[in-house]
Amino acid sequence: MPRIVDxxxxxxxxxxxxxxxVVTAPTAAELTAGSVKDISQFVVTTTNVQASASDTTNEKAITDTANVVVPTIGNYEGNLVLFRDFTSGAPTSSVDLLATFNAAGIVGYVVRRVGKASSAAVVATDVVDVFKFMTDNPQIQGGTGEGYLKLTVPLLQQGSFKVGAVVAA
Known part of the structure; x- marks a missing residue:
């Protein structure tokens, strides 16, 4: 059985x-547009963006002999924990994370692809997870002397997500 190291x-x-x-079928053009930020190199391993347990209803018929649990509303959750790249107090990279995530209320999509090299461009037929979020207040960390400068961006779900979406041409 083939295996791949994460x-x-x-x-x-x-x-x-x-x-x-269309969250269930984003296009390659949408995911490579000039406004899209590839934040891969800044994502810390403690980042959490994923589907979570659905809300359920627990109601059975009088003839059921076991409990019935039915999913109703899907849930997802997220936060981005990001390294901040600085040289002489100014962002080094063309992706200025604090400019991108500078306030609460910024709406956008976190798109995650797992299984291909992170440096490879997104192309049609790639399988991705798409989550629509609104940012909460950015949390800037520094001054602790215990690691790199980081930015935590709490993410608030905005009602649309798809795990396993296939990128359209």
Whole structure:
């Protein structure tokens, strides 16, 4: 059975609001547009973006002989923990994370692809997870002397997600 080590095979994209027309089938053009930020190299391993347990209803018929649990509303959760890249107090990279995530209320999509090299461009037929979020207040960390400068961006779900979406042409 083939196996792959989970090193360098995850890509994270931030797609601004309106950048994905159909969450279940984003296009390669949408995911490579100039407004899309590839944040992969900044994502810390403690980042959490994933589907979570659905809300359920527990109601059975009088003839059922065991409990019945039915999923109703799907849930997902997220936060981005990001390294901040500085040289002489200014962002080194073309992706200025604090400019991208500078306030609460910024709506966009976190798109995650797992299984191909993170450096490889997104193409049609790639399988991705798409989550629509609104940012909460960015949390800037520093001054502790216990690691790199980081930015934590709490993410608030906005009602649309798809795990295993296939990128359209």
């Amino acid at each position: 090193l360098g095979i995850t890509k994270y994209l931030w797609v601004p609001a309106g950048g994905v027309a």
